[in-house]
Amino acid sequence: MELLQLVEKFKSVFRIEKIEDVVDELKSTLLNAEKCRKLCEDWILICPDLTIDYMQMIFQYYFADRKEKMQDYTPKSLAVAVAELSKTKDEKNCLDLCAGSGALTIQKWNENNDLKFICKEYDSRVIPFLLFNLAIRNIDAEVIHCDVLSDEIFKTYRTQKGNRFATVKEITKSEFKADCCISNPPYNMKWEQPVFAQLQNRFSQCEVPPESNANYAFVLTALDEITGKASFILPNGVLSTDNQKEKQIRQYLVEMNFIESIIVCPDKMFEVTSIPTCIITFNKNKQHSTVEMIDLRQRYETEQRMQNGQFGGKSHTNRTYAKEVKVISESQIQDVLIQIEQYGNIAGYCKAVSIEEIKNNNYVLVPSRYIEFENIENAHRPYNEIVADINRIITEKNTCKLTINETIAKSLGFDIELFKQDNSTNNDFSKLTEKICGEKIVKNDYFKTTKNKNEITFANNSKENISSILMMIFNTWKQHIYYLNVEENRYLAELRDALLPELMSGKIDIGDI
Structure with a gap:
């Protein structure tokens, strides 16, 4: 279905004139069982294929904050890959960390309709889309509106499985425990370390990730909450960053034998994000001591997606255009799974690497560092x-x-x-x-x-980003200004106490001031 056709049908189902009104409409509808059921029935008539996340298409097109947050949502082929890579034999409850509209959850549910989900998400605007995606698929889940990194919870919802559609209600606390995790968190995001972070279980065995970058904070948070596998889509920078804290975390993850596979993805898979990405799968129950390194940068197909202009004047922002993106085929995903299972070694493609070899390479996890290439002239990255x-x-x-x-x-x-x-x-x-x-x-x-x-x-020096260096300077300045303000108030109080008796006695005349 073409996006613009979908939009017209979408507006008719929700009985709205402007697509922007749908967030408030969903909020008021979903918590009413009868209205929610009727909405699901109407939606099924126009979009019966529940394997497709139409709500993500709507949210990405109309609501994604590309200017400031550079929001970009997970392409289906990456969501399918993560669903497959995180699969375990006895999985029952799956955590979707930074769930968005539920793209990863939907593909994981496609693989196993009996799974229950814990979906954690910070953006309040996307929560109604996520709840509707779960309700219409009759998925048993908890949706936790929270700050994952600070563990601050704002609201918790439950989508209770029914005969055909799930009902939505607000609950007081979460009851599910996860055994696996899927996640595509925000990349290279700054964060604020909690007080006594080193005492928290998730950080107690290694360094606390630097406040300049939360990539590993998301990973360690997930590993602390699950008992089995976690598959993360992350920027390639996590594989080789020189930050000392992040290097120590890489060393910890390698030596604990938590890393099962690392897959470097083709570029230009996202609509907006140009950051090179990889998929890292962690396994807390690994039975072998190698890491499967896979390079998919030259193994992809292409497709076109419709996109709204987001920058510049109205002549651009009012324009809809097609953008070509790269995708990983399902057959390629299946081949990847075979290589991981068989500890594959194929020149230019994959290699099972021992922990000792990774240690000898200073815990750098870039696959091209280890994979043999048939033509030595092309052994470097593009x-x-x-x-x-x-x-x-x-x-x-x-x-x-x-x-x-x-x-x-x-x-x-x-x-x-x-x-x-x-x-x-x-x-x-x-x-x-x-x-x-x-x-x-x-x-x-x-x-x-x-x-x-x-x-x-x-x-x-940038209109798009705030410098991490400047933020450190600002925080130091703020602390010192606070100290100086306290000192200023102390001396002002001393001046007041000295002046008051002499003003009251008339010794000092302020009539001429």
Whole structure:
């Protein structure tokens, strides 16, 4: 069904003129058993295929926050892959961490209609879509509107399985316990560590993930809640980050023998997110000590998806256009499962890697580091992917720009010539990479000297992101301003107490002030 046809049918079922009104309509309808049943019956008439997440298509098209949150929802082929990879023989209750509208849950349910689900989600706007997706499929589930990382719960709902459709009600507490997990959490998100985080069970055996990046915080949270497998879609950066805390967490996960497989995915699988992604499957009950490394970057098919313009003027944002994306075929997914089960070793494709070999490679988990290639000339990653990683790092540096008086910079030990050389080197590489792969290396723009006396200025140099460096500076500034305000109030109180008796006695006359 074409998206715009779906939208018209959608509006007729919900009896709304504007699609934006559907969030409030769903909220009021779902908690009324009779209205919910009638809505499900009407919807089934126009969309009888429950294996397809039509609600995700609607939410992604009309409600996804691409400008600030860069929201992008899980493509079906990745959801199918995660559903298969997380499968265990005795699974009963599945946790969907950061569930969105339920794309991963639906594909997991397609594999096993008897599963119960615990769906945790932060975005209040998508919760009604998620509840409706569960109700219409008659899925027994708990939907927990919460902050997964702080474990703060706002509301909890239950979709109770019925004869044909589930009923929806609000409950006081969760009762399900998960034995497996599926997740596509927000990538590279900043977070705030809870007080005494190191004492929490999820972080007690390793480092607490850095506040600059929550990727491993999601992983460790999930592993603490389940007894079996967890399959995560994550940015490739988690495989090789140099952050010391994240390196220690990688080492912990490897040495605990929790990692079952790592699959590097093709690029351009998402509609908006350009970050290279991978699927990591964790297994707390592994019976062997190897990690299956798989490279799918050159093994994909393509399809087109309809998308709303999200940036620029009205001439662009009012436009609908088709975007080509890459997908992993079901036959490819089945082949991946076979390689994992058989500890496959195929040149240029996959390899079962021992923990000792990973240890000797400083716990770097990038599959291309281990997989043998038939042609040694092509043993490296594609140039455009390497350039994309370089640009990601430079862009992060450029987000915070320091302008400083040249004399002060030198007195503080800044090697100004080194910064100038940094820019020059990048310019040379940029010309080369543009020639060989069509991608330029972006210019370094995070440091500038000035002749203005005593000038030191930090500026957020991006319209899209807030610099993590600047946030650290801001937090230090905020703490010190708080201290200075306390000191100021102390001295103001002292001044008041000194002045008051003399003002009352008339010793000081303020008539002329």
